[in-house]
Amino acid sequence: VVADVPAPATESDAAWFDDFASLNGVRLRQALIARYGVEVGCDAFSMALLWAWEHRDRLRTVDSPVGYLFRVAQSKVRPELRWQRRVALLEVDERVDGEYVDVDLVRALATLSRPQRTAVVLVHSYGWSYAEVAEVLGVSVAAVTNHVHRGSLRLRGLLGER
Amino acid sequence: MTNSLEDRLGRLRVQLDDAADRRQGTTGGAGDDVVVDLAPRRRQQRSALARVLAASLVVAVVVLVLALVLRPSSTPPASSPPQWRRLDRTAIGFAPQTYVGPFTTTPNGTLVALGQQIHGKGQLTAKAWFSRNGSHWQEASVPADSQTPGVVARLRGRTFAASSASTPGISLWSTRNGERWTKIPTTGLEDASQIMLGANTNRVIAVGSRNGTGAAWTSPDGTHWAPANFQDAPPSVLSNPVWIDQQFVALGLTNDNTWSTWSSSDGTLWRLATAATPERLGSLYAPTNSTRVYGIQYETAGGTLADGGSFGGRLFASRDGSAWTEIASFHQRLPVANPDHILRAHGWWILSGNTGTPDGRRRADIWMSRDLRTWSELPRRLQGNTGRGVAVPSGSNSTSVVAAAGADDRSLWLWRP
Numbered sequence: 001v002v003a004d005v006p007a008p009a010t011e012s013d014a015a016w017f018d019d020f021a022s023l024n025g026v027r028l029r030q031a032l033i034a035r036y037g038v039e040v041g042c043d044a045f046s047m048a049l050l051w052a053w054e055h056r057d058r059l060r061t062v063d064s065p066v067g068y069l070f071r072v073a074q075s076k077v078r079p080e081l082r083w084q085r086r087v088a089l090l091e092v093d094e095r096v097d098g099e100y101v102d103v104d105l106v107r108a109l110a111t112l113s114r115p116q117r118t119a120v121v122l123v124h125s126y127g128w129s130y131a132e133v134a135e136v137l138g139v140s141v142a143a144v145t146n147h148v149h150r151g152s153l154r155l156r157g158l159l160g161e162r
Numbered sequence: 163m164t165n166s167l168e169d170r171l172g173r174l175r176v177q178l179d180d181a182a183d184r185r186q187g188t189t190g191g192a193g194d195d196v197v198v199d200l201a202p203r204r205r206q207q208r209s210a211l212a213r214v215l216a217a218s219l220v221v222a223v224v225v226l227v228l229a230l231v232l233r234p235s236s237t238p239p240a241s242s243p244p245q246w247r248r249l250d251r252t253a254i255g256f257a258p259q260t261y262v263g264p265f266t267t268t269p270n271g272t273l274v275a276l277g278q279q280i281h282g283k284g285q286l287t288a289k290a291w292f293s294r295n296g297s298h299w300q301e302a303s304v305p306a307d308s309q310t311p312g313v314v315a316r317l318r319g320r321t322f323a324a325s326s327a328s329t330p331g332i333s334l335w336s337t338r339n340g341e342r343w344t345k346i347p348t349t350g351l352e353d354a355s356q357i358m359l360g361a362n363t364n365r366v367i368a369v370g371s372r373n374g375t376g377a378a379w380t381s382p383d384g385t386h387w388a389p390a391n392f393q394d395a396p397p398s399v400l401s402n403p404v405w406i407d408q409q410f411v412a413l414g415l416t417n418d419n420t421w422s423t424w425s426s427s428d429g430t431l432w433r434l435a436t437a438a439t440p441e442r443l444g445s446l447y448a449p450t451n452s453t454r455v456y457g458i459q460y461e462t463a464g465g466t467l468a469d470g471g472s473f474g475g476r477l478f479a480s481r482d483g484s485a486w487t488e489i490a491s492f493h494q495r496l497p498v499a500n501p502d503h504i505l506r507a508h509g510w511w512i513l514s515g516n517t518g519t520p521d522g523r524r525r526a527d528i529w530m531s532r533d534l535r536t537w538s539e540l541p542r543r544l545q546g547n548t549g550r551g552v553a554v555p556s557g558s559n560s561t562s563v564v565a566a567a568g569a570d571d572r573s574l575w576l577w578r579p
Contacts, residue, residue, distance in 0.1 A: 053250065125171045
C-alpha cells in the first residue's frame with residue numbers, strides 16, 4: 001500500500017490532470033460504455049479516472065493513456081462482471097430526452113460478442129477510426145475490421161436489414 | 163428519414179451520452195463533464211449474485227429461521243449503513259487546489275460549500291459553491307476576499323458567513339439562495355476577533371474575543387451588532403455557539419488551556435454553565451429540535467498510541483451544557499478515529515474526519531450510527547488518500563449528504579438516502 005501513496009498534489013499536478021481529463025476523458029468513457037454499457041461503463045470510467053489521479057506520475061510516461069486506462073478499468077470491473085453473460089448498453093425501458101431508446105437495436109447489440117459490440121459501437125456510433133479502436137483495445141486493425149464486419153452482419157440479420 | 167443500421171447506430175450515440183450524463187449526475191452534453199464516482203452501483207453484480215443466491219434460497223431461509231429462533235436476546239437487525247460514493251471534486255464543479263470549509267443549506271434546500279482556492283505560492287481567494295443534488299456544483303458569486311468564511315449561521319431566510327481571523331477585522335457575508343453572496347457592514351464588530359456565529363429564530367449572535375478577553379455580540383439583522391454582558395468573569399475566548407433547548411451554549415477557553423461551558427438565554431447576558439468541561443472539546447453541534455448538544459474532544463496534538471488514551475477523538479453530549487457525558491461507544495469501537503465534524507441527517511449520525519495512526523499516514527474517513535451505540539465506517543476503498551490529517555466538513559439537504567476532504571485529497575463523498 002505504501003508504494004501506492006501519491007505524493008502531495010501540486011498546482012501543476014492539478015493543471016496537468018485537468019488537461020489530461022479534458023483530452024482523454026471523453027474517449028475513455030466512450031470506449032468503456034461501448035464495452036460494458038452505460039451502467040458499468042460509467043462506474044469503470046470513474047474508477048479509472050481516480051486511478052489516473054492517484055498514479056498520475058506513472059501515467060505521464062505512458063504512450064497510449066486511453067488504452068492504458070481502458071485496461072485498468074477492465075481489471076477494476078472484472079469482479080462485477082464475473083457472473084454476467086450479456087451486457088445491455090442501456091436500460092431498454094429508458095427514455096432519453098423525450099425519445100425512446102431503440103430497443104431492438106440495443107437488444108441486438110447485446111447478442112454480439114464483447115469485441116464485436118465494442119468495435120461496432122466505437123466505429124459506427126462514436127465515429128472512431130479502425131486504428132483508434134485497435135490502439136485502445138490493444139488488437140490489430142485487421143482484428144477490428146473483422147469484428148466490425150461480422151458484428152454488422154449479425155446486426156443486420158437480427159434487425160431484418162439486407 | 164433514412165433508417166439504415168448506420169443511422170440507427172449514429173443516433174444511439176446521443177442516447178448513450180445522455181444516459182451516461184444522467185448516470186453521472188452531470189448536465190453537460192456528450193461527456194464534457196467528467197465525474198469520478200468511486201462507488202460502483204452493484205445492480206448488475208447484485209443481479210448475478212441473485213442468481214447464485216436463488217439456488218440456495220431454501221437453505222438460506224432455514225438458516226435464517228434457525229438463527230432468529232435460537233438467538234437469546236432479540237435485537238432488531240441494524241439498518242444497512244449509508245452507501246457513499248466518492249467523487250473527484252474537480253470533476254463536479256470545484257476548481258483545482260481548493261479547500262472546502264463548512265457546508266450549510268439555504269432555506270430553499272440548496273447545498274452550499276464555503277472555502278478557498280490556493281494560487282501560486284499560497285495566495286488565497288475566498289470561494290463558495292452551491293448545488294441542488296450534491297453531485298454537480300457551481301461556483302457562487304462572492305465578494306473579493308482573501309479571508310476564509312469559516313463559520314455560518316441562518317436567520318430568517320438569510321445565511322451568514324464570517325471569517326474567523328485571529329486579529330480584529332471581521333468579514334461578514336450574507337446570501338439568500340447560496341448563488342450570490344454579498345459583503346455586509348458589521349457595525350459594532352470592529353474590534354472583534356476569532357468570531358464564530360450562532361442563531362436562533364430572531365437573532366444572530368457572534369462570539370469570540372475582544373482585546374484578549376472573551377466577548378459576545380448579538381444582532382437582530384446581521385448588520386447592527388451590540389456587545390453582550392457577562393455575569394461571571396469571561397474566559398479568554400468564546401467559541402462554538404449553538405442554540406439548544408431555549409438557550410445558547412458556547413465553549414470558553416482561558417490562556418492556561420482551561421475549558422469551560424457558557425450559556426445565555428438570549429445571547430445578551432452570558433453566565434458560566436460549568437467549569438467541568440472536557441479539555442480540547444470543540445465542534446459543538448445541536449441537531450434541529452434536539453435537547454442535547456454534542457461535541458468532539460480532539461486528540462492531543464502529537465500524541466501517540468503509547469500515551470494511553472490521548473489518541474483518537476471522543477464524542478461527548480450534554481443536555482444543557484452544565485454536565486458533559488462521553489458517548490463511550492465511539493472511541494471504544496473506533497480508537498483511531500479522529501473526527502472533526504458531526505451531522506445528524508436522514509436518521510443517521512454522521513461523524514467525519516480522519517483515521518489512522520498519528521505518524522502522518524492518515525486518511526479522510528466517515529463513521530455512521532443510527533443510535534450512537536453501534537457504528538460503521540467507510541470501507542477502506544472509499545476512504546481518502548493516505549496523507550496528513552485533514553478535516554472533513556459535512557452537510558445535507560433533503561436529498562443528499564456530502565462531506566469533503568482537504569486540497570491534497572480532492573474527494574467529495576456523497577450519499578443519496
